[in-house]
Amino acid sequence: MQPYASVALFHGAGRPFELRQQKISQPHPDDVLVQVSLATICGSDLHTVTGRRTAPTPCVLGHEAVGRIAAAPPNTRDAYGQPLREGARVTWSIMAACGHCEYCQARNLPQKCEKLFKYGHARSEAPYLLNGGFAAYICLRPGTAIYPIPDAISDVEATPLNCALATVLGGLELMGDKAGGCAVVQGAGMLGIYAACCLRERGYEIIAAVDRVPERLRMAEAFGATHTFNLSDHSADEIGEALRDLTHGRGAELAVEVSGAGDALVNSLDWLGVGGSCLTLGFVFPHADVTVDAHKIVTKCLTVRGNHNYHPSALGTALRFVEATRNRYPFGELIGAIYPLKEINAAFDRAMQGDSIRIAIAPEKAQFDGVA
Ligand SMILES: [Zn+2]
Ligand SMILES: [Zn+2]
Known part of the structure; x- marks a missing residue:
């Protein structure tokens, strides 16, 4: 694994993204590192870059994403309780929850956990620099529901599932x-x-x-x-x-x-x-x-x-839904174009035009050439 990852840093509304190399690290022993394959620009990312809502800066935006496990500590499990293997294709809940607080337990609203951490919405600062999807790697914290992506579902079909x-x-x-x-x-x-x-x-x-x-x-x-x-x-x-x-x-x-x-x-x-x-x-x-x-x-x-965010189990429902219905609906056509990470500013300009349902960013664009 490389020691550094390319990330796109958001510095505030009206300012271009800055591409930077950040050190790849797992600050907590149970953190899982994922190499991002594809991330899509969600409507809430657009709200943030236009200043309709604020994000702490600098921030790695992007929460609709899929990738492959790059490093998982022994005994870490996916949302179904199965061991996480390096190289496995995965998607994950947009938030990490503590599992113990009033909202996680008594109210069954882990998406509103008292210690909620939401990917793509947090300040990028040491020790956690890789918090969002618009980067080559993302670090997933304990309390994140990680789901394997069924082989039948392509990355293009799977990427918007963990938010939309x-x-x-x-x-x-x-x-x-x-x-x-x-x-x-x-x-x-x-x-x-x-x-x-x-x-x-x-x-x-x-x-x-x-x-x-x-x-x-x-x-x-x-x-x-x-x-x-x-x-x-x-x-x-x-x-x-x-x-x-x-x-x-x-x-x-x-x-x-x-x-x-x-x-x-x-x-x-x-x-x-x-x-x-x-x-x-x-x-x-x-x-x-x-x-x-x-x-x-x-x-x-x-x-x-x-309703805000979602109960993590809804992501499993989403994956099973697409697996069962992908022959009836053109899920693959919802992404209009795929840009490399280094062209993230152009990707956001394009997303802002509103003529595509989703615009995607692929840190390793070559593997998607020819898709869109
Ligand atoms: Zn979203
Ligand atoms: Zn909690």
């Missing part, structure tokens, strides 16, 4: 099933597209995707959306009427908000029928102030439920 798909599946698990019903997905970016196929597989008959970007809506259709509405072409009232027409006048049973747009929450309460539920996942930046008509929550007996 696990978040969606973890959220949907909280909502229970209403098979045969109508669900509306607000926002057809990565989470919304994943939500479409998850809802399809959960038995929803009508899955309506709402966005302003036609390409995203087309992708949502490829992932199981039965109806799409472009908010640039239809008013919220028109969409609400169309949803009521599709549901014998009742309205949707479930709304999944993944856009982070204030109107999406307002519209969800409008479009839901009596007894409906809204899962909101998109407001991952502070001061997302929204004015809603709370009268609708009361009189329609609505449930509004938020």
Whole structure:
């Protein structure tokens, strides 16, 4: 193994990434070193580089990633309790949790652990310099759920799972099933597209995707959306009427908000029928102030439920979901282009254009040439 790893350091909004060589180390005897194969730029990375939310600097961003075990201490186990082998392809929970605190134990919310550590969101400082995915190596701390990637799933298919798909599946698990019903997905970016196929597989008959970007809506259709509405072409009232027409006048049973747009929450309460539920996942930046008509929550007996991060078991669910459904949905097409680490600034510029669902960064780009 090399003694140094290339890392891309984030120094604050509006400043370019700096490429630097950092010493590879395992500060804790139970740390696991992973050589990063591929990392994708998540919407929250974009929030950070644009200053919509802050990160301690310098910081190695990137939390959607996959790689190969480079060094694992003896007796370290994966999330299924199996020994970790060097060279194994793995993905991991975006956070490490202590396993002992009130949130980890009594409340079953390890994603909100009192000692939570979140990859791609922490200051890069000694002894932990390799905390994020936009680097050749990442150091995984004890309390991280590490999952083997099934052979059938490619790195391109697997990379966004440990943030986007696990978040969606973890959220949907909280909502229970209403098979045969109508669900509306607000926002057809990565989470919304994943939500479409998850809802399809959960038995929803009508899955309506709402966005302003036609390409995203087309992708949502490829992932199981039965109806799409472009908010640039239809008013919220028109969409609400169309949803009521599709549901014998009742309205949707479930709304999944993944856009982070204030109107999406307002519209969800409008479009839901009596007894409906809204899962909101998109407001991952502070001061997302929204004015809603709370009268609708009361009189329609609505449930509004938020979720942040995910229970680590949702990542295992995500891997099994893609393994089982990869022949039905084009998971491999969600990454529009792959850039080498040294071109990370160009990669972020491209991601900012918003014409691709995901842009990826491969520290060892050569192995992916020809993919995108
Ligand atoms: Zn993310
Ligand atoms: Zn804890």
